[in-house]
Amino acid sequence: MSSTLTPPRPDAATPAATTPRGSVRVLLRLHRKALWAGAALLVLGIGGVVALRIWMASAKERCADGDITPCGGSVYQASYARTSSETFLAEGGTALLLLAVLVGVFVAGPLIARELESGTFRLAWAQSVSPAHWLAARLAVPAALTVVGMTVLVLVYRWGLWAFRGYPYSYLTRPYDSGIFPGTGPAVLGHALLAVAVGALCAVLVRRTLAAVSLTVVVLGAVGLALATWRHLLWPTVLRTGPDPVDIGVDAWDVDMGMITASGERLRWEDCYSADMTQDIAACMRDRGAVGHFAEYHPLSHYWPLQLVETGVLLALAALAAFAAFRVLRRLHG
Amino acid sequence: MNGVAIEARGLARTYGRGGGGHRALHDCSFRLPAGRVCALVGPNGAGKSTLLNLAAGLDRPGAGTLSVLGSRDPAAVRGRIAHVAQDKPLYPQLTVADTLWAGAELNPGRWDRATADRVAGTLPGTARVRALSGGQRTRLALALALGKRPELMLLDEPMADLDPLARHELMGVLMAEAAEHGTSIVMSSHILTELEGACDYLLFVDGGRVRLGGEAEDIVSAHALLTGRDGDLAPHTVVESRTTGRQLTALVRKEGPVDTTAWSVSEPSLEELLLAHLRAPDAPPLLTPSAVPGAVREAVASA
Numbered sequence: 001m002s003s004t005l006t007p008p009r010p011d012a013a014t015p016a017a018t019t020p021r022g023s024v025r026v027l028l029r030l031h032r033k034a035l036w037a038g039a040a041l042l043v044l045g046i047g048g049v050v051a052l053r054i055w056m057a058s059a060k061e062r063c064a065d066g067d068i069t070p071c072g073g074s075v076y077q078a079s080y081a082r083t084s085s086e087t088f089l090a091e092g093g094t095a096l097l098l099l100a101v102l103v104g105v106f107v108a109g110p111l112i113a114r115e116l117e118s119g120t121f122r123l124a125w126a127q128s129v130s131p132a133h134w135l136a137a138r139l140a141v142p143a144a145l146t147v148v149g150m151t152v153l154v155l156v157y158r159w160g161l162w163a164f165r166g167y168p169y170s171y172l173t174r175p176y177d178s179g180i181f182p183g184t185g186p187a188v189l190g191h192a193l194l195a196v197a198v199g200a201l202c203a204v205l206v207r208r209t210l211a212a213v214s215l216t217v218v219v220l221g222a223v224g225l226a227l228a229t230w231r232h233l234l235w236p237t238v239l240r241t242g243p244d245p246v247d248i249g250v251d252a253w254d255v256d257m258g259m260i261t262a263s264g265e266r267l268r269w270e271d272c273y274s275a276d277m278t279q280d281i282a283a284c285m286r287d288r289g290a291v292g293h294f295a296e297y298h299p300l301s302h303y304w305p306l307q308l309v310e311t312g313v314l315l316a317l318a319a320l321a322a323f324a325a326f327r328v329l330r331r332l333h334g
Numbered sequence: 335m336n337g338v339a340i341e342a343r344g345l346a347r348t349y350g351r352g353g354g355g356h357r358a359l360h361d362c363s364f365r366l367p368a369g370r371v372c373a374l375v376g377p378n379g380a381g382k383s384t385l386l387n388l389a390a391g392l393d394r395p396g397a398g399t400l401s402v403l404g405s406r407d408p409a410a411v412r413g414r415i416a417h418v419a420q421d422k423p424l425y426p427q428l429t430v431a432d433t434l435w436a437g438a439e440l441n442p443g444r445w446d447r448a449t450a451d452r453v454a455g456t457l458p459g460t461a462r463v464r465a466l467s468g469g470q471r472t473r474l475a476l477a478l479a480l481g482k483r484p485e486l487m488l489l490d491e492p493m494a495d496l497d498p499l500a501r502h503e504l505m506g507v508l509m510a511e512a513a514e515h516g517t518s519i520v521m522s523s524h525i526l527t528e529l530e531g532a533c534d535y536l537l538f539v540d541g542g543r544v545r546l547g548g549e550a551e552d553i554v555s556a557h558a559l560l561t562g563r564d565g566d567l568a569p570h571t572v573v574e575s576r577t578t579g580r581q582l583t584a585l586v587r588k589e590g591p592v593d594t595t596a597w598s599v600s601e602p603s604l605e606e607l608l609l610a611h612l613r614a615p616d617a618p619p620l621l622t623p624s625a626v627p628g629a630v631r632e633a634v635a636s637a
Contacts, residue, residue, distance in 0.1 A: 022439035029432060030425055119423040123394055126417040127440040127482065130409065333392060333409075 008094050023129055023137040028317025034106060041099065045153050049092075049160035052085040076169065086164060088275060090172040092157045093183030096150065096229055097191055097224055104195030104216045110202035111138050113212035117310050129147065131333045139200055139322055146192045157183055175303055184219035185307035195220055197321035204328045223317070227310065229332045234309040235302050241294045253298040261291035267296060335431035337368035337404065338488050340389055343626050344398035346542075347384050358384040360542040362398070364536065366520065366629040367379030368485075371512050373529040373550070374522040374538035376620060377612060382522040383420055385539065386488045390417035394553045403485055413444060416479035420490040420624070422471045424478075426464035432455045433474060435482065441482040453507055468495035480511055495521075505532050526605050537625075545611055546620025550604060556620065557607055558623045560597040564621055573617045574610040587608040587620060 015196040028035065059079035063071035068079050112135070115257065121291060124134050132287055161184065164170040182188050192278040195216070233253045240248065248254060259267045272284035341560050344632070347361040349354040359381045360472060366372055387393040389402050391409030395413060402408040402415065406620075434454060438445040438529050454477040457470055466474065479487055493501045509532060512519050522535075538546035538555055542634055547551055557573070561583050567575070570592070576583035585602055592599050 022442055026436045026439050029436065030427065033427075119419065120425055121418070121423075122419050123423040123425065123478070124440065125412065126390060127437060127478065128413040128444070129440055130412065229540075230605055261441075282605070320550055333394070 005282045008282055015254065018134060018136060020140075023124075024123075026140055027137050027141055034110065034209065035145075038145065040131075042152065043127055043148050045095075045099075046156050049089070049156045052081075053163055054084050054087060055081045060169040061289060066155065078122070078167070078169065080165075082167070085160075086170060086172045089157070089160050089164075089180075090177065091179045091187070092160070093178070093180045095187045096153060096157070096183035099151070099153075099194045100188065100192040101148075101217060101220045101224075103142060104199035104220050107138065107142050107196050107199030108203045108212040108216040109199075109209045111142065112200055113207060114208040116203065117209055122189070126332075131329050132158040134242050135200065135204070135326060135329050139196060141323070143193055143196045146196060147189055150189050150192050154183065154185065154188055158238050171250065174251050174317075175300065176251070176298065178231075180228075181231070181306075187303070187310040187314065190311040191220075191224070194314045194321065197318040198223075199326040201321045201328070204325050204332075223314075231306065231310065232298060233315070235298065235305045237298055239294060239296050239298045241292055244293075248295055248297045248299070251300045253302075254295055256296040257300065258294060258320075259285050260292050260294040262290075263290045338365060338401070338477060339370070340364075340366040340384050340400070340468050340520070340581075342385075342398065342400050342544075343627050344354075345388065345400055346395050346396050347388060347393065348395040357542050359395075362450065362539075362543045362622060363591075363627050364537060364539070364544040365625050366518065367624050368403075368518050369512075369516045370535040371470075371509070371519045371533045372521070372535035372537055373526070373533035374520050374537045374539060375529065375608060376524065376571065378524050380539045380544045382539055383490050386417065386490050386522060387419075388518065389486075390415055390488050396634040412532075413441070413482075414485045416482055416484035417488045418475045418479050418485070418490060418492055420494075422468075422475040424463045424474060426462065428463055429459065430454065430461055430463065430466070430474060431459035433463060434477065437478045437481050441498075444481045446481055449483065449511070450477045452549050453477035453480050466591060469500050471506065472496055473500070474495075476508070480507070484596075485516065485517060489519065489521045491523055492521055494533055508532075511614075526608055530604055535602070538611065539611065541577045541615065543619070544621070544625075545617070545619045546608075547625035548620070549624065552622045553620065554601060554604055554607060556587060557602055558586055558588050559600045559602045559606070560586055560590055560592065561600070562597040565596050571618065574614045587617075 059068075059081035061068055061079055065071075065076075066078055066082060067073075067076050069075045069077045115124075117275060121131075121134065125131060155161070159175050161180070165175050175184065182191065188281065198219050199212070199216045202219065203212040206212050206215060232253065237255050256266075257271055261267065266283055267288050267290050269285070271290070272279070272281050339611070342365075343363050345359050346357070347359040348357050350356055357598070358469055362381070376382050376384065378537065384393070388395055388400055389408055391407070391412050400408060403411050405411045405636060413543065428436065434447075434450050437450060438447060454474060457466070457474060463471065463474065472492065476492065477491075489508075493505070496504065508519060513515055520531065521529055531575075536546060536548065536550045537544055558570075560567070560570075561581065563582065565582070567584055567586055569589045570586035571589060573577075573585045573587060575598070576581060577583075585607070
C-alpha cells in the first residue's frame with residue numbers, strides 16, 4: 001500500500017513513460033533504406049581511399065623520392081597512380097562537405113518535412129510521443145550516426161593523404177587547400193551537425209519537402225561559401241617582412257602578399273598593373289614608396305587553431321538552429 | 335465513472351491571420367463526462383476536427399481553456415488519449431506488422447498486443463501500408479488506437495470509408511472496448527445515422543460552437559414535434575415551424591407541460607432534431623446539466 005496522502009486515481013496511475021528508445025527504434029525502422037544507403041556511402045568512401053593507396057603502393061617507383069625515371073637524373077616523373085590519386089584526393093574535403101549537405105537534405109526532407117507534409121507526424125504524436133521527443137529523435141539519430149561515419153571518413157582521408165608525405169612536387173594536396181582543409185579535421189563534423197540542425201529548422205519552418213530541401217541546400221551552400229571565402233580570418237595571420245618574405249614554405253597559406261612602404265603602408269601589385277600594363281612594375285612600386293616585400297600568411301602551426309575555431313563557429317550555429325527548430329515546433333504545437 | 339473526459343470553456347481557434355482568419359471554433363463550451371460514447375456531429379466545416387485536434391493536444395487553442403482527463407494541458411496526457419485523424423495517418427513504407435510493432439515501441443508499458451491484433455484481424459501482416467485499401471487503413475489505425483488502451487478515444491470520421499459490414503464489426507469492437515474498460519469515446523461524423531444507436535451522448539457542433547450537448551435521450555425528450563391548427567406556441571421555445579395550409583407543424587423545446595388538447599404531440603427523431611437546428615441557426619443552444627461546464631457546477635458543489 002502506498003503511503004501517499006491522496007491515493008492516485010486507479011486509471012491514472014502511470015502516465016506512460018515515453019522513453020526515447022522506442023522513438024529511436026521506430027525511426028531506424030522507418031528509414032532502413034536510407035541507413036543502408038548511408039552505410040554503402042561509408043564503405044564506398046573507405047574502399048575508394050584504400051583502392052587508391054593499393055594502386056599507389058603497386059606502382060613501380062624506382063627511387064626513394066617516387067621518381068619512375070633513373071634516380072638522381074635531371075627528369076622527375078611521378079607514377080601515374082600517384083598523380084591520379086593526388087588529383088582525386090585533392091577534392092576529398094569537398095566530397096565530405098557535399099556528404100554533409102546530403103545529410104542535411106535527408107533530415108530536412110524525408111525525415112521531418114515529409115512527415116509534416118503528409119500528416120504522419122500525427123501518428124507518432126497520437127502514440128504517446130511528444131512533439132519535442134519526436135523532433136529530438138530526428139535530430140539525435142542522424143547527428144550521432146553522421147558524427148561516427150564522418151569521423152571514420154576523416155581518419156581514412158587523412159590516412160590517404162599521408163601517402164603523399166615526403167614526395168617532392170606534391171602540390172595538389174596541401175593542408176590549407178579549400179578542397180582538403182575542411183575534410184581533414186573536426187571542422188567537417190561541425191559542417192555535418194550544422195547540416196542536421198539547419199535541415200530540421202528549415203523543415204519545421206516551411207513544412208514542405210521540396211521547399212525544405214531547397215532552403216537547406218541554399219543555407220548550407222551560403223555557409224560553405226562564406227567559410228571558403230573568409231576562413232583565413234578565423235585566426236590572426238602572421239606578417240612577415242624582410243628580404244625574402246615570400247619564402248613561407250609550401251604548406252603555409254599565403255593570405256596576402258605585396259610590398260610595403262617605409263611607414264608600413266601596404267602596396268598592392270594590382271594597383272600598378274591596373275594603372276599601366278606596359279610600365280615596369282618594380283619601378284612603379286618603387287615610385288609609390290615601396291621599400292620591401294611583405295607576406296601575410298598562416299603557417300602550418302595554425303592548422304589546428306583554424307580547424308577548432310571553424311568547428312566552434314559551426315557548432316554554435318548548429319546549436320542555435322536546433323534551438324530555433326524546437327522553438328518553432330513548440331510555438332505551433334505546444 | 336464520475337470523472338470528466340473533456341471540459342471546454344470559451345474555446346476558440348482561428349486559422350490564418352488577422353481579420354481574414356477562419357474561425358473554426360468560437361466561444362465553444364461544453365463538458366463530456368467520462369465513460370460516455372459521444373457522437374460529435376455537425377455539418378462539414380463546423381469545427382469537429384479542430385475540436386478533436388485540440389483535445390488530442392496536437393494543436394493549441396487561441397483562447398479559452400480545455401482540460402482533458404483532468405489535465406489542463408491535453409498534450410501532457412497524450413499517453414492516455416488515442417486520436418485517429420480523418421486521413422488515418424500511417425507510415426506508408428511500413429508493413430502492417432511493423433506498424434503494430436511501432437505502436438508497441440511508442441507506448442511502453444501501455445501496449446495491449448492482444449487487442450491490437452484482434453482489431454487488426456485479417457489484415458495481411460507483410461503487406462505494406464501503402465498497398466492497403468481505405469477500409470484496411472482504417473482498421474489498422476483503429477488497431478493502433480485501441481492497442482494503447484486509451485482512456486479517451488478521439489475518432490475523426492472513423493467509419494467514413496468502411497463498407498457497412500466492416501463498419502458494423504468495428505463499431506462492435508469499439509463498443510465492447512468501451513464497455514469493458516470504461517473508455518470514453520468521441521466519434522465525429524457529418525452523417526448522424528452512422529453513429530446513431532451506438533452513442534449515448536451527443537455534441538452537436540455548428541458554426542464553431544456546441545449547440546446541443548448532453549445525453550442523446552434527454553436532448554430528444556426535451557423537444558417535441560407539435561402538429562395542430564394555427565395557435566399560440568408559448569411558452570415553448572420554437573426551433574422551427576412550418577405551415578402547410580391551415581396545419582402548423584413546429585419543433586419546440588418544451589418549457590413546461592404541452593397542451594395536448596390543442597396539439598398532437600410526438601417525439602422527434604434525433605435526425606429531425608438536428609436538421610431543424612441546422613435550418614434554424616438562431617435557436618438557442620441547449621446543454622443538459624451533465625454537459626454544462628465548469629464554474630456553475632463547482633460553485634454548487636462547494637456550497
